[in-house]
Amino acid sequence: MRNRFDSQLEILSNTIEEMGSLVEDSLRAAIETLSSLDRATAKHIVAADKEIDQKQKEIEGLCLRLLLSQQPVARDLRLISASLKMVGDLERIGDQAADIAEIVAYTDPSDAPIQLEAIPAMGKATLLMLGQSVSAFTDRDLHLARHVIDSDDTVDACFASAKRELVQIVKNNESRAESAINSIMVAKYLERIGDHAMNVAQWAIFAETGTHHGVSLINGATEIDDK
């Protein structure tokens, strides 16, 4: 029954949106703890990562069940295989948000990450990329997906700028070593979050067009004739 299949695809899409919201909440909260240094909230973020992991397993199970039982073809098949992959990127973003929170949660406040100028810009850019990448995926919005991919340059530029800022601070002996190390780790986690949001956008493009990292895999579909 096509209707049953469609309703399962809708459940899949809704569950991806739910996971996206959880990860977005976690990242937003983690970024906020960098200025609030609220250790209780930070510990809560670390603990809540389990819920995101659980959501990932749920979506993987949904995708595999759909693949095994419904033998989808064409766009449906691309959508389900892309979903199976993109949740891995969402889960990594969740991990990295938790890693940022962990630094705040388990570091003495005197060793807290330095409030580098580039960090708030990185936080803002990655949070936007994350939300947009999930929307691009669930709304089948190719234009938005391409915008997310372009936005990663901004995050990379901020990361380079954060490193330059930090080198200056360390040279001038203006911070404790622990703070400097924590700062660069936060910047690195944010930079990787940008990469994963870009991957989500790339999976959105694959689901819609069959193009994987610039290579069209749809032409390969003519191989069906070879069977």
Added chain:
Amino acid sequence: MRNRFDSQLEILSNTIEEMGSLVEDSLRAAIETLSSLDRATAKHIVAADKEIDQKQKEIEGLCLRLLLSQQPVARDLRLISASLKMVGDLERIGDQAADIAEIVAYTDPSDAPIQLEAIPAMGKATLLMLGQSVSAFTDRDLHLARHVIDSDDTVDACFASAKRELVQIVKNNESRAESAINSIMVAKYLERIGDHAMNVAQWAIFAETGTHHGVSLINGATEIDDK
């Protein structure tokens, strides 16, 4: 043509073995740099991670092409979807090996990670788990896959022991803060490598049995009748 499909599955299996070897070489070399402190080798490991990323994209492309063009069913479908997922875990192990090498490559030797007693044991255990998990996957060896999953307890116990060692060293003021931080990062990367090797083993079990995190998804296959 079934023969053509079989030969493509063989290419897939061989390419997974190749990727597994690259990641294993990288991890082995990264662990060695922890005692040799050979920064040239460490920099080479960091640079070589690109090759692993490339291999991942190649395997993903192969899997997606097979899914889209050959419409596999039953075990073949489980094998291909499991392959699509497990390369994500192999890539993360590659990343973490590169992260370990990066610490050696870009840290002043006086800040090098402390040679904690638990680290060589963790290195040995994770390297073994990695090789065994890939073998379990390509040889369809359920017994070996379950052994890998059990082995993760050893890695977790070593991680706990590394933390205890480090707390003692820091309390006795026997190390620089940078060294202590680098040590705990190395231990944490190794602990995560164990988790990813365990995931690879879980995908091996899914490919063979249709069981995903303890839930059988094969029963769902009866839903085909609903179509």
